[in-house]
Amino acid sequence: DIQMTQSPSSVSASVGDRVTITCRASQDISSWLAWYQQKPGKAPKVLIYAASSLQSGVPSRFSGSGSGTDFTLTISSLQPEDFATYYCQQADSFPFTFGPGTKVDIK
Amino acid sequence: EVQLVESGGSLVQPGGSLRLSCAASGLIFSNHWMNWVRQAPGKGLEWVANIKQDEGERYYVDSVKGRFTISRDNARNSVYLQMNSLRVEDTAVYYCTRVSSTLWRAFDIWGRGTMVTVSS
Numbered sequence: 001d002i003q004m005t006q007s008p009s010s011v012s013a014s015v016g017d018r019v020t021i022t023c024r025a026s027q028d029i030s031s032w033l034a035w036y037q038q039k040p041g042k043a044p045k046v047l048i049y050a051a052s053s054l055q056s057g058v059p060s061r062f063s064g065s066g067s068g069t070d071f072t073l074t075i076s077s078l079q080p081e082d083f084a085t086y087y088c089q090q091a092d093s094f095p096f097t098f099g100p101g102t103k104v105d106i107k
Numbered sequence: 108e109v110q111l112v113e114s115g116g117s118l119v120q121p122g123g124s125l126r127l128s129c130a131a132s133g134l135i136f137s138n139h140w141m142n143w144v145r146q147a148p149g150k151g152l153e154w155v156a157n158i159k160q161d162e163g164e165r166y167y168v169d170s171v172k173g174r175f176t177i178s179r180d181n182a183r184n185s186v187y188l189q190m191n192s193l194r195v196e197d198t199a200v201y202y203c204t205r206v207s208s209t210l211w212r213a214f215d216i217w218g219r220g221t222m223v224t225v226s227s
Contacts, residue, residue, distance in 0.1 A: 001169075031211070032211060032212065034210075034211070034212075034213040034214070036152075036214075038152075043202055043217035043218065043219055043220060044152065044202075044214075044217060045217070046207075046210065046213045046214060046215050049207070049210040049211045049213035049215075050210070050211040050213075053210070053211075055210065055213070055215070087151065087152055089152075089154075089213075089214075091211060091212035091213065094157075094166040095154055095166060095167070095168045095169070096142075096154040096157070096212075097154065098151060098152040098153065098154065099151075100151050101151045101152070
């Protein structure tokens with residue numbers, strides 16, 4: 001099975017900050033990676049697919065990059081509604097696996 | 108409106124069984140793979156199982172193999188998860204999700220989830 005790791009596990013940031021989250025796969029997954037945002041008590045929402053493609057309706061301050069085993073999610077200017085937990089997920093092979101999550105909270 | 112609505116979650120004793128259902132509306136259900144994803148209280152997301160459009164392929168996470176069965180009824184726009192031999196560690200919110208056919212297999216539609224509690 002492909003293992004996914006994320007760093008950091010949590011980050012405290014202020015509105016307007018640039019935030020970068022890293023995701024690493026245990027083997028090459030090409031660009032089969034998605035990023036999700038989850039707020040407390042809500043279902044996750046897809047932000048990025050194919051490692052760097054922005055889902056329709058997602059603000060352009062979110063961006064993704066990487067391929068192979070190393071990926072990043074960047075929020076260019078953190079907004080109040082962005083405080084949430086972010087997960088990466090590989091869709092290269094079964095079982096599809098998620099990273100452990102990165103919680104972004106208010107500094 | 109495109110939506111997935113889960114039902115069937117409840118409190119069950121260890122060793123018991125439960126059947127979850129997910130009803131889809133506003134989408135061409137039969138065109139898509141479907142998933143179940145779960146989240147234990149205070150924990151991260153775990154993909155559980157998925158099923159191909161024609162039920163020809165099904166996959167499971169190792170921890171549920173032999174205990175859970177995913178199925179679907181395209182005529183009813185529904186997907187199911189039969190859960191047997193339930194364990195305390197199966198306690199979680201269970202989400203039904205669609206696998207996108209255009210977004211590189213991202214899970215683009217999620218239900219609100221149904222809570223399964225396994226406890227004596």
